[in-house]
Amino acid sequence: MRRRCYSLQRALQEYDSAIKSNPHNTVVFNNRGKVFEKLDNYASAINDYSKAIELDPNYDTPYSNRGLISKNMKNSLVRNRRDIEYL
Numbered sequence: 001m002r003r004r005c006y007s008l009q010r011a012l013q014e015y016d017s018a019i020k021s022n023p024h025n026t027v028v029f030n031n032r033g034k035v036f037e038k039l040d041n042y043a044s045a046i047n048d049y050s051k052a053i054e055l056d057p058n059y060d061t062p063y064s065n066r067g068l069i070s071k072n073m074k075n076s077l078v079r080n081r082r083d084i085e086y087l
Helices: 002-021 026-038 042-055 061-086
Strands: none
Touching: 002 026, 026 042, 026 061, 042 061
């Protein structure tokens, strides 16, 4: 697990560098969003997916990635609500 976290942090550094070099690269924003998602940093992932969409509204991958996060978060909230109601 520690090694995976290090690899993901390294990937973030690489994507940050790529974005500094080319802040209009939609694929890099989408890919960095996936890394944030793997780190359970959903707010940053959604921000990156949204930036990719802003840069290229015809690039469909970030739409589905952002939608999946929203769906998963909604399902999690429903589960948590049921758990609380059970108590």
